[in-house]
Amino acid sequence: MYPESMQESIRRLEATREExxxxxxxxxxxxxxxxxxxxxxxxxxxxxxxxxxxVGPNKGERxxxxxxxxxxxxxxxxxxxxxxxxxxxxxxxxVIGGGGAGVAAALMAQEHGASVILTTKLRLGDANTxxxxxxxxxxxxENDSPERHYLDVLGGGHFKNIPELARALVTDAPGVIAxxxxxxxxxxxxxxxxxxxxxxxxxxRKRMHACRDYTGAEIMRTLRDEFKSRGIPALEFCAAxxxxxxxxxxxxxxxxVNLDTNELFTIRAKTTILATGGCGRLHIQGFPCTxxxxxxxxxxxxxxxxxxxxxxxxxxxxxxxxxxxxxxxVGQLITEKVRGLGAHLVNAFGNRFIYELESRDxxxxxxxxxxxxxxxxxxxxxxxxxxxxxxxxxxxLKGEGAVKKNLPAMYHQFARFGIYMDKEPILTYPxxxxxxxxxxxxxxxxxxxxxxxxxxxxxxxxxGRNRLMGNSLLDILVFGRRAGRSAAEKAQMLSxxxxxxxxxxxxxQAELRAAKVPKERRSPIxxxxxxxxxxxxxxAFVNR
Amino acid sequence: MARKKRKSxxxxxxxxxxxxxxVMGEAYRVPKDLTIMKAMEYAGYRFIRxxxxxxxxxxxxxxxxxxxxxxxxxxxxxxxxVVEDGMYLTQIPFYPANKKDYDIKExxxxxQVLVKxxxxxMRCIACNSCTKICPQDIxxxxxxxxxxxxxxxxxxxxxxxxxxxxxxxxxxxxxxxxYNVGLLARRLYGAKIAPRAQHLAQRLEEIKAGRFEPGxxxxxxxxxxxxxxxxxxxxxxxxx
Ligand SMILES: Cc1cc2nc3c(=O)[nH]c(=O)nc-3n(C[C@H](O)[C@H](O)[C@H](O)COP(=O)(O)OP(=O)(O)OC[C@H]3O[C@@H](n4cnc5c(N)ncnc54)[C@H](O)[C@@H]3O)c2cc1C
Ligand code: SF4
Ligand code: SF4
Ligand code: FES
Numbered sequence: 001m002y003p004e005s006m007q008e009s010i011r012r013l014e015a016t017r018e019e020x021x022x023x024x025x026x027x028x029x030x031x032x033x034x035x036x037x038x039x040x041x042x043x044x045x046x047x048x049x050x051x052x053x054x055v056g057p058n059k060g061e062r063x064x065x066x067x068x069x070x071x072x073x074x075x076x077x078x079x080x081x082x083x084x085x086x087x088x089x090x091x092x093x094x095v096i097g098g099g100g101a102g103v104a105a106a107l108m109a110q111e112h113g114a115s116v117i118l119t120t121k122l123r124l125g126d127a128n129t130x131x132x133x134x135x136x137x138x139x140x141x142e143n144d145s146p147e148r149h150y151l152d153v154l155g156g157g158h159f160k161n162i163p164e165l166a167r168a169l170v171t172d173a174p175g176v177i178a179x180x181x182x183x184x185x186x187x188x189x190x191x192x193x194x195x196x197x198x199x200x201x202x203x204x205r206k207r208m209h210a211c212r213d214y215t216g217a218e219i220m221r222t223l224r225d226e227f228k229s230r231g232i233p234a235l236e237f238c239a240a241x242x243x244x245x246x247x248x249x250x251x252x253x254x255x256x257v258n259l260d261t262n263e264l265f266t267i268r269a270k271t272t273i274l275a276t277g278g279c280g281r282l283h284i285q286g287f288p289c290t291x292x293x294x295x296x297x298x299x300x301x302x303x304x305x306x307x308x309x310x311x312x313x314x315x316x317x318x319x320x321x322x323x324x325x326x327x328x329x330v331g332q333l334i335t336e337k338v339r340g341l342g343a344h345l346v347n348a349f350g351n352r353f354i355y356e357l358e359s360r361d362x363x364x365x366x367x368x369x370x371x372x373x374x375x376x377x378x379x380x381x382x383x384x385x386x387x388x389x390x391x392x393x394x395x396x397l398k399g400e401g402a403v404k405k406n407l408p409a410m411y412h413q414f415a416r417f418g419i420y421m422d423k424e425p426i427l428t429y430p431x432x433x434x435x436x437x438x439x440x441x442x443x444x445x446x447x448x449x450x451x452x453x454x455x456x457x458x459x460x461x462x463x464g465r466n467r468l469m470g471n472s473l474l475d476i477l478v479f480g481r482r483a484g485r486s487a488a489e490k491a492q493m494l495s496x497x498x499x500x501x502x503x504x505x506x507x508x509q510a511e512l513r514a515a516k517v518p519k520e521r522r523s524p525i526x527x528x529x530x531x532x533x534x535x536x537x538x539x540a541f542v543n544r
Numbered sequence: 545m546a547r548k549k550r551k552s553x554x555x556x557x558x559x560x561x562x563x564x565x566x567v568m569g570e571a572y573r574v575p576k577d578l579t580i581m582k583a584m585e586y587a588g589y590r591f592i593r594x595x596x597x598x599x600x601x602x603x604x605x606x607x608x609x610x611x612x613x614x615x616x617x618x619x620x621x622x623x624x625x626v627v628e629d630g631m632y633l634t635q636i637p638f639y640p641a642n643k644k645d646y647d648i649k650e651x652x653x654x655x656q657v658l659v660k661x662x663x664x665x666m667r668c669i670a671c672n673s674c675t676k677i678c679p680q681d682i683x684x685x686x687x688x689x690x691x692x693x694x695x696x697x698x699x700x701x702x703x704x705x706x707x708x709x710x711x712x713x714x715x716x717x718x719x720x721x722x723y724n725v726g727l728l729a730r731r732l733y734g735a736k737i738a739p740r741a742q743h744l745a746q747r748l749e750e751i752k753a754g755r756f757e758p759g760x761x762x763x764x765x766x767x768x769x770x771x772x773x774x775x776x777x778x779x780x781x782x783x784x
Contacts, residue, residue: 025784031776123638126596126604140747143782147759154763155775163764171760174747181740184648184731186700193739204781212704217601221708222734225727229645237592259592292597328579328626332599342784408705412680413600416624527590535588 016350073523092491097275099127101456101476108484132216135208137470138173157464200469250450252500278435288331298524299458312437320363322431324386445483603709653736655694667718674712699729
């Protein structure tokens with residue numbers, strides 16, 4: 001139920017609806033207008049929000065303070081407390097992270113003959129992958145092609161993407177969809193098996209495949225079921241806190257904490273794949289976020305200490321449409337599909353102000369401008385501002401029942417709070433969503449550290465400076481599969497007999513000392529802190 | 545779950561904006577309007593288990609509770625349910641359940657397969673406890689009945705919104721693990737019953753034959769200026 005103050009604005013929105021329908025599509029911004037909008041309103045362009053890194057492979061490059069605080073930080077556990085000579089497990093391929101990228105990598109590594117173990121901080125599948133609603137891109141329709149997909153990816157990424165990575169992404173895409181189909185993912189299809197595909201922000205063809213609005217959940221639960229059926233060992237609630245390196249600086253496994261028991265242990269591996277996802281829960285610039293509980297940039301920290309270079313760490317994706325009301329679910333995602341289905345973005349006075357399917361950074365900037373400079377936002381009882389998404393319009397455009405049919409998860413989420421999005425609009429404001437950059441990888445997922453691979457949101461380069469909807473679910477599977485295969489093949493050529501330990505940390509800690517990084521600053525974060533300050537205590541295993 | 549020792553002033557916040565909840569028997573005053581998850585964090589709990597997406601998608605936070613005025617056990621997702629005064633809470637983040645191992649490629653999508661793998665299905669006494677508890681409002685008993693009849697397509701469709709929270713399994717007197725039956729049905733439907741996408745198979749052939757390689761060779765070598773021209777001036781967009 002909306003308070004009366006907000007209902008007044010809803011009435012204005014209803015009054016302009018007819019006219020807006022007649023108006024149809026509003027023109028896209030040209031390149032110049034886009035640049036100007038981003039420069040003035042995108043959070044990435046706020047000078048004071050970032051600083052240059054003082055240590056490590058990206059020294060001198062700028063990144064948000066919250067990420068810098070993780071990268072310029074001391075280990076949370078004294079490495080001396082681990083005994084790498086007596087690892088708990090020894091395997092060919094160690095996969096760290098139990099989201100889509102990690103599970104895909106583990107499945108492929110196993111298929112390619114490697115012994116595999118997967119470790120994950122929360123439950124297997126409790127990951128951003130589970131939350132993706134909108135869809136997954138692949139150019140598999142007659143009127144589409146990998147080349148078109150490529151151009152869209154590059155345009156979305158402001159042409160900064162690493163070409164070979166973007167090429168791998170679009171070339172493997174149809175194969176990934178076919179793989180999922182074979183594993184039993186229930187894609188939305190017509191009677192004859194044709195995939196139902198729609199537009200997403202920045203796409204030139206309708207190439208977004210979906211499974212109702214549970215696309216990520218459907219993919220994740222299928223992959224997890226396959227993983228479990230194959231009996232691949234997995235350790236849940238075990239967080240990686242450091243990598244192991246051998247005398248030559250190559251990765252040789254990782255060190256872990258069992259979050260339930262506080263046990264410290266290591267796993268030795270010939271090759272290691274980091275698939276720990278992104279950094280949403282760092283709440284950059286105080287934004288709320290869409291991400292799952294464990295998205296705290298751990299993989300970046302581990303790889304960085306071991307000497308891997310990161311790329312595009314000065315760009316974060318703010319999803320244009322996060323929930324701005326009700327307060328209980330602020331920051332949660334309102335999928336782009338809502339706009340794909342025709343819902344208008346409308347300000348407090350019932351007017352549109354941007355074409356709904358511009359790329360995410362543009363749309364987010366336009367909403368911020370509408371609410372800040374132009375003061376055309378709707379104010380909630382707790383003082384947040386936002387703009388409307390005119391969801392009842394979907395019913396008018398696509399027929400009665402269209403909201404419930406196409407957006408059951410969303411519908412449910414709002415209905416729990418007494419808001420019925422087929423009858424009332426929903427209020428929205430940008431929310432921190434995705435880590436555009438990450439660990440620099442090559443086409444098979446190798447990082448700058450020997451025998452260390454990265455896949456999924458933790459990796460960077462594929463999407464340039466901005467990712468388009470539906471290309472992340474794709475990338476985690478494309479590069480998860482590639483990394484799994486490559487890590488398994490590489491492992492067959494290696495042995496595990498060389499010394500392994502934390503030599504890389506000695507060098508890194510010297511840099512920290514020289515840069516006078518305060519001793520209290522520790523990472524990885526592992527889990528965000530949501531307790532009241534007076535009730536906060538560090539993890540039991542953290543050195544004080 | 546790690547919890548810092550409760551401070552005595554915890555019970556003091558008074559007035560209309562606070563309610564009392566009980567977590568594992570201990571009373572806490574917490575701001576009303578918080579979700580159960582946020583209220584427990586406010587009270588000083590740090591989640592390790594029982595918390596995942598915080599958005600109603602992962603099923604990690606199934607919670608059983610009672611309110612003062614009723615003997616009834618109620619359930620909800622901790623990340624989606626708002627606290628009420630007098631709520632007694634128990635989280636059930638992990639409920640033991642069996643899952644059959646199978647190779648989906650080898651299974652036949654016939655009317656017997658679900659019952660063969662999960663014979664306990666036949667023990668359903670139609671008590672409807674599973675449906676009543678489901679936080680996703682799924683007709684769970686309905687899909688179990690469909691499973692008994694061997695109607696895979698129906699089970700797949702009806703169970704689609706399942707987030708595998710395990711609450712249904714916690715209540716079933718027949719010890720059925722509903723969500724694993726639904727999952728198997730969906731995989732069978734997706735892999736074996738839904739017709740395959742023909743355009744997809746065709747595109748795979750074309751990729752294998754290297755049809756897009758020359759075009760991609762050209763694009764990957766292009767300068768930013770050339771790409772930008774293609775993107776802004778020549779790219780045509782499929783109409784809505
Ligand atoms: C709400 C939402 C909606 C989205 N919608 C879409 C969409 O429609 N289409 C699309 O393409 N993309 C979408 N995305 C983006 C996409 O879902 C994610 O980028 C992608 O799933 C990331 O996959 P991943 O495997 O790299 O990471 P995740 O799925 O996040 O998995 C990371 C895993 O690593 C584990 N981990 C983290 N740290 C450690 C550690 N220290 N030790 C051990 N394990 C650790 C985590 O517990 C988790 O299991 C969405 C994202 C969100 C949050
Ligand atoms: S069917 Fe069972 S496991 Fe699935 S959402 Fe409902 S109660 Fe949870
Ligand atoms: S709870 Fe169990 S026995 Fe009761 S209706 Fe559901 S499946 Fe049948
Ligand atoms: S935490 Fe994922 S459903 Fe509640």
